[in-house]
Amino acid sequence: MIMKSEPATLETAQRYERLLASVTDYVYTVTVDGSAPVSTVHGPGCEPVTGYTPDEFRADQALWFRMICEEDRVIVLNQVERILKGETPSPLEHRIIHKNGSVRWIRNTTVPRKDTQGRLVAYDGLVYDITERKEAEERLRQANAELAANAQALKRTLEELKETQLQLIQAARLESVGTLAAGVAHEVKNPLQTILMGLDYLVPNLPAVNENVAMVLADMREAVMRANTILRGLLQLSAQADFDMKLDDLNDSARRALQLVSAQLIAAKIGVVRKLDPHLPRVKIDRGKIEQVFINLFINALQAMSPGGVLTVSTYVGQFGENPKVNEAGFRQFTRGQSVVIAQVQDTGTGISAANLPKIFDPFFTTKPAGVGTGLGLSVAKKIMDLHGAAIDIQNAPEGGVKASLIFQDQPG
Amino acid sequence: MNAEKKRILVVDDEAGITRLLKLNLEQLGDYLVRTENDASAALAAAEEFQPDLILLDVVMPGIDGGKLASHFQASPKLKKVPIVFLTAAATKEEVYARGGRIGGLPFLAKPVELSEVVACLKQHLGG
Numbered sequence: 075m076i077m078k079s080e081p082a083t084l085e086t087a088q089r090y091e092r093l094l095a096s097v098t099d100y101v102y103t104v105t106v107d108g109s110a111p112v113s114t115v116h117g118p119g120c121e122p123v124t125g126y127t128p129d130e131f132r133a134d135q136a137l138w139f140r141m142i143c144e145e146d147r148v149i150v151l152n153q154v155e156r157i158l159k160g161e162t163p164s165p166l167e168h169r170i171i172h173k174n175g176s177v178r179w180i181r182n183t184t185v186p187r188k189d190t191q192g193r194l195v196a197y198d199g200l201v202y203d204i205t206e207r208k209e210a211e212e213r214l215r216q217a218n219a220e221l222a223a224n225a226q227a228l229k230r231t232l233e234e235l236k237e238t239q240l241q242l243i244q245a246a247r248l249e250s251v252g253t254l255a256a257g258v259a260h261e262v263k264n265p266l267q268t269i270l271m272g273l274d275y276l277v278p279n280l281p282a283v284n285e286n287v288a289m290v291l292a293d294m295r296e297a298v299m300r301a302n303t304i305l306r307g308l309l310q311l312s313a314q315a316d317f318d319m320k321l322d323d324l325n326d327s328a329r330r331a332l333q334l335v336s337a338q339l340i341a342a343k344i345g346v347v348r349k350l351d352p353h354l355p356r357v358k359i360d361r362g363k364i365e366q367v368f369i370n371l372f373i374n375a376l377q378a379m380s381p382g383g384v385l386t387v388s389t390y391v392g393q394f395g396e397n398p399k400v401n402e403a404g405f406r407q408f409t410r411g412q413s414v415v416i417a418q419v420q421d422t423g424t425g426i427s428a429a430n431l432p433k434i435f436d437p438f439f440t441t442k443p444a445g446v447g448t449g450l451g452l453s454v455a456k457k458i459m460d461l462h463g464a465a466i467d468i469q470n471a472p473e474g475g476v477k478a479s480l481i482f483q484d485q486p487g
Numbered sequence: 488m489n490a491e492k493k494r495i496l497v498v499d500d501e502a503g504i505t506r507l508l509k510l511n512l513e514q515l516g517d518y519l520v521r522t523e524n525d526a527s528a529a530l531a532a533a534e535e536f537q538p539d540l541i542l543l544d545v546v547m548p549g550i551d552g553g554k555l556a557s558h559f560q561a562s563p564k565l566k567k568v569p570i571v572f573l574t575a576a577a578t579k580e581e582v583y584a585r586g587g588r589i590g591g592l593p594f595l596a597k598p599v600e601l602s603e604v605v606a607c608l609k610q611h612l613g614g
Binding site for chain 1: 546
């Protein structure tokens, strides 16, 4: 029996070791006198969780506190305080430093023990090791954060793709319109010439049968001129980068363009406010082409306003994406925050409806009455800006009316 | 009377345009106009007509206005005759941008009004 008992004892000891290793919770008891803890006894399960034996805890009564992660000590003390006051606080999850130096998460549930008078004499604490769960939670949190970041990046990429696609469609559209225009223009101009010369002949020769004759001839001449204006717009759309680019003063271009439409502005009773930065850096432009962009914007503003309206033309150095605020995805040539030279044309008209806003750069898109606009003004303006490597952004201004921004690279030096 | 009139040769493959230019210009009383719609026959027509000025279309079947202009300039009988291009291949903006000249020669962009044609003729006929 004795011979047999030795291996049996060993086996028991080994089983105990294995059991101990697999224990992830233990109980401790704190004895209280009055409202102060006097001693703490840690149950045998404390070793696998904390690395310290019950004896070590008994020998060093402050060990339990030092074992707590510094950042978590306050919440643990709060819990102790509440128990000592006779409350039953909810379980607390905090970190401890294991004897081997690793950080462990534990869940600490305390239960007060009271005497017959209801005075607190001790409390028991049940400690669960929840490290694995916490680590899994953390991994999940990180995975979630990563997923969210990926989703955000995907969303951004998708938006950029959509924007690029729109630009490509726009570019392809403009190109096909341009190619067609160049071919058609020549064929159409000759018949226009014949009609115009015919009118020049008829005006002095057609007997004035009635007063309408002169009016009809004038209407016909007007129609020829309008057709020719459309052709010119189309040819400008098809024009390639045959630009004479020089460092030039954007303020000068704005002023000259204002001069050219001044008669129309006066006739329409539109006031003009100039806010031109006198220290504006020069930008690389074809001044004639940029004047045309200004004129097209001025004409649009003019036609959008009733008498008494105000056209504001301003220039300044801004930071791309911030001042002015634009949908950056549409403008790859700029990076957020970079210094840009801005010319802004703002009116006090009725603004552009949300439905029309995406179409404003489409050739032949117009909201003006028949015969007033060709629907090419903004298409041409955009084409010219594109060929400059610059950008045009058109939005409804928060204060009403439309704000068109021409955005140029701030040339270094 | 005819001797005082300026002789204008109009070369354009569009018969409607040449016919109307002739009617309009001759109606003013100061011009005698000959028209030619066949570019390949224009040189012979010009040498025979001896114009004071040639109004010349640019894009024409067979031979284009630019080449025809160099033939006129190479002809001893025509080399001093001013040539004005009348073209549908350019816009008024281009005329303006190029200082009103193409290949060193003045030009008008179609569609052009009679008053502009007359102003241009007066300028290049030298009174």
